[in-house]
Amino acid sequence: MMQxxxxxxLLTPSDIVPTVPGxxxxxxxxxxxxxxxxxxxxxxRVAERPTPEDGWVSTPVLDPACAGGMRILRVRKDDADxxxxxxxxxxxxxxxxxxxxxxxxxxxxxxxVHFTVEDKPLLLGEGAYETFGIEDCxxxxxxxxxxxxYTAVSASGVAVGMISTADWKSFTRHGLIFPPHNKDCAxxxxxxxxxxxxxxxxxxxxxxxxxxxxxxxxDRLHWGGHTCLAATRxxxxxxxxxxxxxxxxxxxxxxxxxxxxxxxNVRYCLGLLLLDLNDPRRVLAxxxxxxxxxxADYERRGFLGDVVFTNGHLVRGDDLTMYYGAxxxxxxxxxxxxSHLLSTLP
Numbered sequence: 624m625m626q627x628x629x630x631x632x633l634l635t636p637s638d639i640v641p642t643v644p645g646x647x648x649x650x651x652x653x654x655x656x657x658x659x660x661x662x663x664x665x666x667x668r669v670a671e672r673p674t675p676e677d678g679w680v681s682t683p684v685l686d687p688a689c690a691g692g693m694r695i696l697r698v699r700k701d702d703a704d705x706x707x708x709x710x711x712x713x714x715x716x717x718x719x720x721x722x723x724x725x726x727x728x729x730x731x732x733x734x735x736v737h738f739t740v741e742d743k744p745l746l747l748g749e750g751a752y753e754t755f756g757i758e759d760c761x762x763x764x765x766x767x768x769x770x771x772x773y774t775a776v777s778a779s780g781v782a783v784g785m786i787s788t789a790d791w792k793s794f795t796r797h798g799l800i801f802p803p804h805n806k807d808c809a810x811x812x813x814x815x816x817x818x819x820x821x822x823x824x825x826x827x828x829x830x831x832x833x834x835x836x837x838x839x840x841x842d843r844l845h846w847g848g849h850t851c852l853a854a855t856r857x858x859x860x861x862x863x864x865x866x867x868x869x870x871x872x873x874x875x876x877x878x879x880x881x882x883x884x885x886x887x888n889v890r891y892c893l894g895l896l897l898l899d900l901n902d903p904r905r906v907l908a909x910x911x912x913x914x915x916x917x918x919a920d921y922e923r924r925g926f927l928g929d930v931v932f933t934n935g936h937l938v939r940g941d942d943l944t945m946y947y948g949a950x951x952x953x954x955x956x957x958x959x960x961x962s963h964l965l966s967t968l969p
Contacts, residue, residue: 624914624967625945625957630736632921632953633946639669640742642726643691646671646683649723650926653948654730655762656869656935657769659791663937665730665738665946666745666760666771667954670723673697680705680713683724685748685756692747693724719778724748725756727773729791735937735944736956746786752777752799757784761934763810763870770843772808772821775799783808783823785843797844801825807835807866809880809934810843811903812873819843820903822852822867822880833864835882835896837904850904853882853896860913861894862886868933871898872943876965877907881914881945883932891930892916893947897968908968915957917949925950 639648649672654665673681673695681697698705698715706714711722727746730738748756755776763770768787775784780803788794801808807824814820818839826833835853838846855862861884871878878898885891894910917929933947941960949955 624963625959627919628736628956628958631919631955632949633736633956634665634667634730634738634740634954636952638738638740639728640740642669642671642683642744643689643693643695645673645695647674650952651948651954652725652951653759653932654935654946654954655760655771656937656944656946657762657764658937659769661733663732663735663738664762664791665732665935665954666762667728667730667740668725668758668760668948669728669744670725670756672723680707680715680722682713682720682722684720685724685754692744696720721755721776723756725758725776727757727760727771730954738954745791746771746794748775748777749796752779752782753784754778759806759934761809761869763812765810765812770810772800772810774806780804781806800844800846801838807934809867809870811878812870815839815903816901818848821846822871824866833866835865835867852898852904852906853909855884859911860884860886860890860892860916863889868893869936871903872936872938872961873900874961874965878903879961879964881933881936884913889927889929890917891932893931893933895964895968897965910967912967914959914964914967915945915947919949921953921955922949925952927951931955 636648652668686694726744730740732738758774760773771786783801785797804826811820839848865884868881871880880896892913893915897908899905936945
């Protein structure tokens with residue numbers, strides 16, 4: 624249903640200059656996409672780790688007092704205070720740490736295909752609720768500002784933060800807008816019935832699950848009216864978890880939202896939701912089959928194989944260009960038309 628760019632992957636970890644010496648880019652993930660100054664911008668999630676050393680466990684730690692805003696914590700593997708387990712997390716002296724640290728970095732293109740990545744991070748984690756980094760940013764433009772919603776990670780949990788900018792040089796931080804555990808927040812591009820709306824994804828523990836929810840707000844800061852919009856579907860491609868992508872697209876038939884879903888084999892695909900224009904709590908249609916699934920080699924092999932995941936697209940008339948992360952390692956793109964996507968829905 625979507626045509627992959629022949630140039631894929633567009634960006635790989637080798638395109639990233641490390642934030643500080645001693646770090647390497649482990650993977651590139653899930654860019655937000657936007658247009659600015661006649662160019663296409665991607666707001667990349669860059670996950671870095673120290674160069675591996677035999678006998679040591681190490682991770683980047685945010686530290687504003689250090690060059691580049693971070694330092695490297697190194698712990699000997701025989702240290703009695705070290706507890707290893709999940710390859711993404713370890714505990715030291717009773718405190719959890721991630722084995723990688725994510726930040727947001729800009730890439731620019733004149734043609735939407737060939738990108739140049741800035742050498743330095745645009746945004747690092749700040750404050751108590753971003754100590755483990757910031758991830759997977761969506762970008763939505765409205766009322767003269769770009770609104771960035773992203774995943775904020777710390778020992779206190781996984782939450783949603785928001786930042787705004789007019790020029791990609793100065794930024795206003797608005798703090799957390801959804802508390803833990805929550806992620807995959809995408810703002811609608813305009814008010815509906817006098818309110819702002821957002822997709823988000825709280826996670827259930829035991830009862831419930833990883834479902835897409837909807838909320839509304841008078842000011843983008845205070846959210847209520849929460850509605851469970853889409854749950855997982857046993858026996859389908861989205862049986863294990865679902866989450867929103869980029870800002871829903873206004874069409875004559877309704878709000879078209881691209882979302883991700885995974886099955887019990889952790890295979891991530893992309894599908895569609897169609898929501899009522901005047902009341903987005905009403906789901907009008909949903910994909911029975913994915914619109915994009917991991918089939919290319921770069922989507923099937925990597926840090927986490929069998930993954931396509933998007934939170935960024937650009938719409939020009941009927942044409943849609945979707946930027947997506949593949950295998951949690953590289954950045955790719957695919958194109959289609961909005962009308963064709965709508966035609967796949969009942």
